[in-house]
Amino acid sequence: MDNVHNFAKLLCGVTRDDLFDLENVLKNLNKKIVFSTTKIINKMSDLEGDISAEIDDISYHARKVLESSMTALLGRMDPFRVIITYNVQKDSSYDLGKRAMAAIDWTGDIFSKDNVKAVWHFEKKKEQFDRAILGDYCGEIIWKPALKAFSDWIADKEYDSTWVDEVIAENEDVNFKKIKLNSNRLFSSLSKGVHSECLTDELSMIDKITLRELLIENFKICSILGLLSHFVGFAEPRLNKDDALNYFLSTEEMINNV
Amino acid sequence: MCNFEDNYADLILACEDFSSEDFEKYHCFYKYEESIIAQLMAHGPVLLKGGRGAGKSALLREADRRLKAYSETACGIYLSLRHLPLLRSQGREYEDEFLRILIDKIQAVAKNEYGYHFTCENEVYSVHKAMIEFSESINKRVVLFFDDAAHIGREAGLEEFFAIFRTLSSSRVSCKAAIYPGVTKFGTRFDVYNDAKVVDISRRYGQVGFKEFFYEVMKLRYPEKVSKEEMFSNIDAPTVAEILGMAVLGNVRSFIKGCSILFDKTDKVNFTHLNDTFLELGSDFFWPMLEEIKSKIGIYEPLIECCVEIADIIYSDCGEKKATSFIVHRNFANKFSKPLEILEYAGFIAKREASRGMKQGGRGTRYNINLCNVLEKVPGTRLTKSLLDDWVSNKIEDVQFAANNINFVKISLPDVDVNKNLGILEFDIDRLRKSKVFPYGLTEDKITRLKAAGYDTVGHLAECNQAELMRIDRIGEIFAARIKNVVEQAIWM
Numbered sequence: 224m225d226n227v228h229n230f231a232k233l234l235c236g237v238t239r240d241d242l243f244d245l246e247n248v249l250k251n252l253n254k255k256i257v258f259s260t261t262k263i264i265n266k267m268s269d270l271e272g273d274i275s276a277e278i279d280d281i282s283y284h285a286r287k288v289l290e291s292s293m294t295a296l297l298g299r300m301d302p303f304r305v306i307i308t309y310n311v312q313k314d315s316s317y318d319l320g321k322r323a324m325a326a327i328d329w330t331g332d333i334f335s336k337d338n339v340k341a342v343w344h345f346e347k348k349k350e351q352f353d354r355a356i357l358g359d360y361c362g363e364i365i366w367k368p369a370l371k372a373f374s375d376w377i378a379d380k381e382y383d384s385t386w387v388d389e390v391i392a393e394n395e396d397v398n399f400k401k402i403k404l405n406s407n408r409l410f411s412s413l414s415k416g417v418h419s420e421c422l423t424d425e426l427s428m429i430d431k432i433t434l435r436e437l438l439i440e441n442f443k444i445c446s447i448l449g450l451l452s453h454f455v456g457f458a459e460p461r462l463n464k465d466d467a468l469n470y471f472l473s474t475e476e477m478i479n480n481v
Numbered sequence: 482m483c484n485f486e487d488n489y490a491d492l493i494l495a496c497e498d499f500s501s502e503d504f505e506k507y508h509c510f511y512k513y514e515e516s517i518i519a520q521l522m523a524h525g526p527v528l529l530k531g532g533r534g535a536g537k538s539a540l541l542r543e544a545d546r547r548l549k550a551y552s553e554t555a556c557g558i559y560l561s562l563r564h565l566p567l568l569r570s571q572g573r574e575y576e577d578e579f580l581r582i583l584i585d586k587i588q589a590v591a592k593n594e595y596g597y598h599f600t601c602e603n604e605v606y607s608v609h610k611a612m613i614e615f616s617e618s619i620n621k622r623v624v625l626f627f628d629d630a631a632h633i634g635r636e637a638g639l640e641e642f643f644a645i646f647r648t649l650s651s652s653r654v655s656c657k658a659a660i661y662p663g664v665t666k667f668g669t670r671f672d673v674y675n676d677a678k679v680v681d682i683s684r685r686y687g688q689v690g691f692k693e694f695f696y697e698v699m700k701l702r703y704p705e706k707v708s709k710e711e712m713f714s715n716i717d718a719p720t721v722a723e724i725l726g727m728a729v730l731g732n733v734r735s736f737i738k739g740c741s742i743l744f745d746k747t748d749k750v751n752f753t754h755l756n757d758t759f760l761e762l763g764s765d766f767f768w769p770m771l772e773e774i775k776s777k778i779g780i781y782e783p784l785i786e787c788c789v790e791i792a793d794i795i796y797s798d799c800g801e802k803k804a805t806s807f808i809v810h811r812n813f814a815n816k817f818s819k820p821l822e823i824l825e826y827a828g829f830i831a832k833r834e835a836s837r838g839m840k841q842g843g844r845g846t847r848y849n850i851n852l853c854n855v856l857e858k859v860p861g862t863r864l865t866k867s868l869l870d871d872w873v874s875n876k877i878e879d880v881q882f883a884a885n886n887i888n889f890v891k892i893s894l895p896d897v898d899v900n901k902n903l904g905i906l907e908f909d910i911d912r913l914r915k916s917k918v919f920p921y922g923l924t925e926d927k928i929t930r931l932k933a934a935g936y937d938t939v940g941h942l943a944e945c946n947q948a949e950l951m952r953i954d955r956i957g958e959i960f961a962a963r964i965k966n967v968v969e970q971a972i973w974m
Binding site for chain 2: 370371374375378383385388389391392393394395397400401404405428429430431432433435436437479
C-alpha cells in the first residue's frame with residue numbers, strides 16, 4: 224500500500240538520524256498513521272449492509288489519523304513540545320493510569336484556547352503568544368505564507384485535483400479559517416461516533432455516505448496541511464515539493480476511491 | 482426559430498422545468514458531479530455555490546431523488562423558493578411566509594411517503610422541534626434542499642433565510658442551499674464556513690471527466706444529431722463537446738444553447754461552424770444576457786454599465802494576446818467585487834484562483850474568460866486549429882491587470898440605488914416573448930391572450946396561480962404550467 228505510506232510521509236516527512244529524538248517521534252507517528260489509514264481503507268472496502276458495528280472503529284481510527292497528523296506537523300514545525308512529551312512518556316515515572324501533565328492537548332497544542340485579537344500588539348505578554356499549530360499565530364507565521372507560496376508554485380504545474388482547486392479558489396485568510404473550523408468540527412464529529420456522549424442513535428447521523436464524506440474531509444485537511452508544510456523553510460524534515468505534491472495527489476485518489 | 486413543442490429537451494435550459502421522469506432521462510452526472518452529490522446527500526450543512534446555469538438545481542434535485550429512491554437512513558425534502566412573496570418581504574414577514582411554504586412541503590412529504598401527520602406552529606423553533614420528532618419517528622435523518630434561496634438582485638431576506646437555515650440544522654436535520662457567487666451578506670447570526678460547508682461548482686477544462694460529461698450532455702439533449710455519422714466526420718463529437726464546454730467555462734446551460742446554435746447551422750461540423758457558433762453565442766446570447774440581468778439585479782442595476790466596461794477591457798487585452806485567463810490586482814478585485822460577481826454570474830468569467838503573485842508586485846485574483854466573447858477581439862476573429870491548440874495547451878500567459886492599470890483606474894463605480902426594486906416585475910409581459918436570449922419565452926398568441934385577460938406586467942402574472950391562468954381561453958393545464966415556468970425563469974434565472 225504505497226499510497227498509505229506516501230500519505231504518512233506527507234505528514235511526517237522522511238526521517239533522518241540528525242533529528243535526534245524527533246526522529247523517533249516521527250517514526251512512531253508514521254506507524255500510527257499507516258496503521259489507522261490501512262484499517263480505515265480495509266474496513267470501508269468491506270462495508271456493506273448494517274454498518275453500526277463498524278462506525279465506532281472507523282471513527283476511532285479516523286480520529287487517530289487526525290490527531291497523529293496534527294502532532295506530526297507540530298513536531299516538524301515546533302519540535303520542542305513533542306520532544307518533551309516523548310521523553311516524559313519514556314521516563315520510568317510515567318504512569319499509564321494517570322493523565323500526563325505534559326501530554327499533547329487538542330486545545331492548547333493544536334487549537335488555541337482563546338481567539339486572538341490585536342495579533343501583534345506591543346503590550347502583549349510572552350505567554351499570550353500561543354504556539355498552537357492551528358492557532359492564529361501559527362496561522363500568520365506558517366500557514367498563510369505557505370498558502371501564498373503554494374498558490375504561486377502550483378501555477379506552473381499540471382495536475383488534476385479538486386482538492387488543489389478548492390485551496391487555490393480561496394485566499395489565504397479564508398483557507399486558514401476553513402482549515403481551523405473544519406479540523407475542529409471533524410474532531411468533534413469523529414468523537415461522537417466514539418464517545419458515549421452520543422446518546423442518540425448514531426447510525427442515523429453517521430450513515431455510510433456521511434461517514435465516507437467525513438473520512439474524505441479528514442484526509443483532505445491532513446493532506447493539505449501536510450502538503451503546505453513542505454513549503455515552510457523551517458519545517459524539518461521536508462520533502463522535495465514535487466514529491467510532496469505527488470504524495471498529495473495519490474492520497475486524494477486513494478481516498479476518493481474508498 | 483426552434484419550436485418548443487417539437488424540440489422539448491434541447492430547449493429546456495432549466496432543470497426545474499423537467500418532470501421527475503424526464504429529469505432522469507436528460508441529466509447525467511460524472512465523477513466531479515458525483516462528489517458534489519455525495520456531499521449534498523451526507524449529513525451536514527452545505528451551501529452550493531455556482532453561477533447561472535452551472536447546475537445547482539440539477540445537483541440538488543438529483544441528491545433528493547437518490548435519497549428518496551435508495552436511502553434507508555435519510556429522508557430528502559426538496560423545496561424551490563421561487564415564491565414572489567419571499568422576494569417582496571423581509572424580517573418577520575419573510576420568516577412567516579418561508580415557514581408556511583416549508584411546513585406545507587414537509588407535510589406533503591411526511592404524509593405521502595411516511596403516512597405521518599406533521600404539524601407545528603408557524604415559528605422557527607417549533608418547526609425545528611417538530612422536524613426532530615418527525616425524524617425520530619421515521620428513524621431517518623432529514624435533509625432539506627433549498628433551491629433558489631438567494632436572488633441576485635435582492636439581499637433583503639437573506640439574513641432571515643440564513644438564520645432559519647442555521648436554526649433548523651441539527652443532529653438529525655441538515656440543510657443544503659443553492660446560492661450564487663456574490664452572496665456575501667449572511668446576517669449576524671450565520672458565520673459562513675463555521676455554520677456550513679461551501680461547495681463551489683467549478684467545472685474546468687482539463688478536469689478528469691470534463692470531456693465525457695459534456696459529450697454525454699450533448700448526446701442526451703441531441704441524440705439524433707449526435708448519432709449522425711456525417712455530422713462529426715471532420716471533428717469527432719467528444720472533441721466538439723469539449724471545445725464548446727471549455728469555451729463557455731463549463732456552464733451547462735450555455736453549453737446546451739451552444740449545441741442548439743451549432744446543430745441549427747449544419748449537418749457537418751467543422752471549425753467554421755464552431756467559429757460561427759462562438760460568435761453567435763457571444764453576440765446573441767451572452768452580451769444580451771447582461772441587458773436581461775439588468776432588470777433582475779435590483780439595487781445593483783446601476784452597475785451594469787460598469788460590468789460592460791470591465792468586460793470590454795478584459796476581452797480586448799485577452800483577445801489581443803489570445804489569452805484564456807487574466808489576473809486582476811486585489812485592489813481592483815475588491816473595488817469592483819460586485820461587477821465581477823455579476824460577470825461571473827452571467828458566465829463571462831469564472832474565478833479560478835483567489836491569490837496569485839503578480840509580476841508587477843502584489844497579489845491578485847485569477848479568472849478564466851468566456852472564449853465565445855473573447856473570440857470577437859482576437860486578431861482575425863477566426864477560430865482556427867492553431868488558435869484552439871494555443872487555448873487548449875494553456876501555454877499563453879495570463880493577462881495581468883496590475884494595481885496601476887490605467888484602464889481600470891479610469892472606471893468609476895456608480896453608487897447602488899438602495900430604493901430600486903426588481904425592475905423585471907414592473908415590465909410589460911412583452912418581455913416574456915420568445916427570443917434568442919429567451920428561447921423558452923412565450924409566443925405572440927399567448928402574450929395576446931394574457932393581455933386580453935388583464936395580465937399586463939410580469940409581476941402581475943407572477944402573482945396569479947395556475948388555476949387562474951386556466952380560466953383563459955385556450956390555455957389548459959400544460960400551457961398554464963409553462964407560463965408559470967416562463968415567468969419564474971424570467972425572474973429567477
